[in-house]
Amino acid sequence: LRLIHDEAKRLKRLVEDLRTLSLAEGGELPLARRPVAAQIVLERAASAHAPRANEKGVHMQVSIEPNLPLLDIDPDRIAQVLDNLLDNALRYTPNGGQITLRAEADEAAIRLWVQDSGPGLPSEDLERIFARLYRADKSRQRHDGGSGLGLAIARSLVEAHGGRIWAESTPGQGLKVTMRLPIDQAN
Secondary structure, three states, X not given: OHHHHHHHHHHHHHHHHHHHHHHHHOOOOOOOOEEEOHHHHHHHHHHHHHHHHHHHOOEEEEEEOOOOOOEXXXXXXXXXXXXXXXXXXXXXXXOOOEEEEEEEEEOOEEEEEEEXXXXXXXXXXXXXXXXXXXXXXXXXXXXXXXXXXXXXXXXHHHHHOOOEEEEEEOOOOOEEEEEEEEEOOOO
């Protein structure tokens, strides 16, 4: 029964992921945007993943540039993006490694990024990791990880905010995923 229950939960998550992705790509996903400090968003994400990081002996660091303007985002949707990025970072960062979350100003936007000290990716994978169902690690089985939709959903959610997301890596030196999000124009 436990196996059937676990499989049902996995299928439910897959259906929810597909629905979110479809709504976001169709421009129909409602966003509850409000002014939010980047520090709050990053610190909440780091706190949510701290137990798993501690289990692996992974040091998680949050670094915020001072005096940043507020973001104009739906904090729950951006938390969903960060959860996905941190889940991937923790999956590939070796025991004793490091993950950095950072926020910094970028003209009329703010860049948030997650960088890990994992194995990184070759350039041919960087171009495709945000595609639906793409898995850079071909050896992973479905039960070992996610659905292959997480980064496609992340891209759609960031783009729904009028932002942009991309990845950079040097194989053997980790992966850095950056999102550029709009600031609150009222401040």
